Amino acid sequence: MATTRYPTNDLRRQVGSPRSKARENKDTLCRNILIYGNCRYEDQGCTFNHDQNKTASPQSDFTKKTFNVDSPAFTPSVAPQAAAKKTTLSSQAANAAPFTPRGVGTSLQPSSEASVFNPAAIREFTPQNYEIGNTTSNGVPQENGIYNDPFTSMSSMNSALPSAAQYNLYASDHNTLASPGAQFYPQHGAFPTGPLQPPNYHLYQPFDSYRQELQPWQRATYDFFMPAKMREELQKKMFATQQVMPNSGLPQLERWHSLLPLDTNNRKNTASFGYPSWVYKAQNSRTGRHYALRRLEGYRLTNEKAILSVMKEWKKIKNANIVTVHEAFTTREFGDSSLIFAYDYHPLSKTLQEHHLQAAHGNRYRAPNAVPETTLWGYICQITNALKTIHSNKLAARCLEPSKIILSDTNRIRLSACSILDVVQFESNTRPVQELQQEDLVKFGKLVLSLATNSPPAHLNNIQVALDSIANKYTANFKDAVAWLIAPPNPGESKSIENFISGIATHMTSFFDLSLQDNDEKQFHLARELENGRVARTMMKLMTIVERGELGGVQGWSETGDRYQLKLFRDYVFHRVEADGKPNLSMGHMLSCLSKLDAAIEEMVVLTSRDNETVFVLTYRELKQMFDRAFNELVKHSKTGAPGANN
Numbered sequence: 001m002a003t004t005r006y007p008t009n010d011l012r013r014q015v016g017s018p019r020s021k022a023r024e025n026k027d028t029l030c031r032n033i034l035i036y037g038n039c040r041y042e043d044q045g046c047t048f049n050h051d052q053n054k055t056a057s058p059q060s061d062f063t064k065k066t067f068n069v070d071s072p073a074f075t076p077s078v079a080p081q082a083a084a085k086k087t088t089l090s091s092q093a094a095n096a097a098p099f100t101p102r103g104v105g106t107s108l109q110p111s112s113e114a115s116v117f118n119p120a121a122i123r124e125f126t127p128q129n130y131e132i133g134n135t136t137s138n139g140v141p142q143e144n145g146i147y148n149d150p151f152t153s154m155s156s157m158n159s160a161l162p163s164a165a166q167y168n169l170y171a172s173d174h175n176t177l178a179s180p181g182a183q184f185y186p187q188h189g190a191f192p193t194g195p196l197q198p199p200n201y202h203l204y205q206p207f208d209s210y211r212q213e214l215q216p217w218q219r220a221t222y223d224f225f226m227p228a229k230m231r232e233e234l235q236k237k238m239f240a241t242q243q244v245m246p247n248s249g250l251p252q253l254e255r256w257h258s259l260l261p262l263d264t265n266n267r268k269n270t271a272s273f274g275y276p277s278w279v280y281k282a283q284n285s286r287t288g289r290h291y292a293l294r295r296l297e298g299y300r301l302t303n304e305k306a307i308l309s310v311m312k313e314w315k316k317i318k319n320a321n322i323v324t325v326h327e328a329f330t331t332r333e334f335g336d337s338s339l340i341f342a343y344d345y346h347p348l349s350k351t352l353q354e355h356h357l358q359a360a361h362g363n364r365y366r367a368p369n370a371v372p373e374t375t376l377w378g379y380i381c382q383i384t385n386a387l388k389t390i391h392s393n394k395l396a397a398r399c400l401e402p403s404k405i406i407l408s409d410t411n412r413i414r415l416s417a418c419s420i421l422d423v424v425q426f427e428s429n430t431r432p433v434q435e436l437q438q439e440d441l442v443k444f445g446k447l448v449l450s451l452a453t454n455s456p457p458a459h460l461n462n463i464q465v466a467l468d469s470i471a472n473k474y475t476a477n478f479k480d481a482v483a484w485l486i487a488p489p490n491p492g493e494s495k496s497i498e499n500f501i502s503g504i505a506t507h508m509t510s511f512f513d514l515s516l517q518d519n520d521e522k523q524f525h526l527a528r529e530l531e532n533g534r535v536a537r538t539m540m541k542l543m544t545i546v547e548r549g550e551l552g553g554v555q556g557w558s559e560t561g562d563r564y565q566l567k568l569f570r571d572y573v574f575h576r577v578e579a580d581g582k583p584n585l586s587m588g589h590m591l592s593c594l595s596k597l598d599a600a601i602e603e604m605v606v607l608t609s610r611d612n613e614t615v616f617v618l619t620y621r622e623l624k625q626m627f628d629r630a631f632n633e634l635v636k637h638s639k640t641g642a643p644g645a646n647n
């Protein structure tokens with residue numbers, strides 16, 4: 001059981017009582033008496049001695065402070081004259097700045113300037129309840145009258161503190177962990193020890209609680225786990241990534257397996273590349289990662305260099321708004337000669353064509369929904385970002401169509417078919433890259449216009465009419481931006497993506513701010529999952545121990561030794577009941593108990609057997625030791641150990 005701790009003598013000595021301080025002052029001659037012969041504050045609370053006949057020598061003052069009442073009597077050996085000399089301390093000296101030695105051997109003779117008497121410079125002494133014998137001056141600690149540089153002492157202390165690598169969150173011994181600098185600080189915490197304190201690992205609290213106006217039963221789960229919508233979306237994406245189609249009839253390629261078609265229709269469309277193209281999800285047999293393979297049906301490669309030189313340039317491109325291309329190869333596994341490009345796979349993506357333009361085709365009686373201007377500005381900023389990277393690398397995107405831009409999250413887009421036309425038209429293309437880049441800007445303008453008018457680019461026959469039609473729905477600024485992209489440059493001039501960026505700078509900063517906010521929110525949820533990961537690991541370990549039958553020849557291993565207490569702890573955490581026997585399902589209790597166990601704190605926990613016959617009173621720290629012992633025993637008996645259990 002916990003015992004009450006009393007302050008040690010040391011501690012009590014450090015806590016000074018005001019009354020004893022006043023008594024000490026009474027024995028010290030007031031300096032106003034010494035300097036002026038009287039003290040204005042004598043009747044106004046000055047606690048120093050005003051009777052010159054009663055002066056105690058500084059030596060005896062010192063004696064009183066250094067020795068306690070039990071010390072043998074001390075007889076001053078200093079001559080009274082010397083003592084009297086010491087008391088002639090000027091008030092200037094009392095308020096002087098601390099002495100900083102300038103060099104060894106400096107003469108201690110007062111300078112002639114200091115010896116000139118200047119009454120105006122003498123400030124009258126104001127009683128401050130401070131002791132003459134105090135070794136501090138202006139709050140700076142001094143030892144033997146020599147100034148100690150606080151920064152020098154801090155640096156020596158820092159070197160004594162454990163380095164970041166030594167600092168182990170999961171260390172069971174929290175006394176050493178609690179305050180690595182404790183030896184440097186007085187126990188009562190006179191100095192801030194804040195930064196050296198470990199956080200409260202026994203609490204389940206990743207960041208500040210994020211509560212909305214929810215009912216308590218809703219709050220319980222919402223507070224502990226990521227928002228349901230986010231979880232659902234992530235789960236669907238994971239499911240889509242793992243999905244397989246055993247009888248798809250698709251071949252297995254040399255280093256790719258589990259091909260799954262991603263196309264939503266089986267139309268052979270040659271508009272984009274001059275060849276029908278198909279997209280498959282596939283798993284790489286070497287890395288185990290999933291990729292999106294785009295196949296160009298019936299393509300016959302005539303120049304090996306096409307793939308090598310184009311891929312060399314495109315593999316350098318890393319941009320958040322471009323789907324990264326990894327490699328290109330030819331294959332005959334599909335029964336023809338096909339060219340395959342391997343891209344990053346973004347589960348559950350839709351093309352902008354599918355998302356914004358297909359509904360209009362599906363129901364010709366329904367007026368298509370206008371895409372909000374903020375969404376379109378978001379797309380413009382992202383495509384601008386992609387083109388900036390591409391053009392700076394002396395390349396051109398070329399394939400800027402609603403069906404070749406994928407949307408993988410709310411308003412999050414990527415160019416999905418870069419590099420293909422560069423390979424396919426490697427020999428036939430004779431146009432310089434600058435011209436292709438100018439064409440990118442025009443295609444970019446037409447793409448936005450197509451989304452703003454809800455009509456595929458192929459249907460935009462009269463650009464001016466289309467531009468006029470968006471003037472009613474969108475701002476003049478938006479229309480001007482689109483018109484600038486589509487319009488040919490003035491004779492002798494050329495447009496560039498940099499010019500465009502300067503024109504839309506305010507929209508770029510707004511978009512940047514929104515994406516940072518989004519990042520902050522995701523970071524918040526991520527931190528919560530970190531806490532859940534910690535709890536899950538503790539729970540998994542606990543579950544491997546309790547209810548285990550035989551281990552290492554010991555029958556009913558989990559019922560014997562320490563393991564029995566762990567079993568009762570399991571009951572305490574998960575099988576609690578109310579006074580009337582009804583189950584108590586507080587998730588907060590479960591999470592806080594598991595966090596406390598993981599942090600091995602000194603808090604007591606009372607464990608009772610189900611028949612109420614046995615009661616154990618233990619600290620979480622003791623339980624954690626039992627827990628670690630039991631788990632380590634399991635690890636010893638296992639073949640593979642427990643990879644990942646301790647990190």
Ligand SMILES: Nc1ncnc2c1ncn2[C@@H]1O[C@H](COP(=O)(O)OP(=O)(O)OP(=O)(O)O)[C@@H](O)[C@H]1O
Pocket residue numbers: 262263264265267269272277278279292323343344345346347348349350351353354403404406416
């Ligand atoms: N990198 C990728 N990751 C995940 N899905 C992708 C990726 N690239 C494309 N897709 C998806 O594959 C599907 C087919 O894409 P594709 O570009 O062939 O569109 P399409 O509308 O069929 O065009 P086309 O008519 O020109 O064939 C789309 O649903 C698209 O979202």
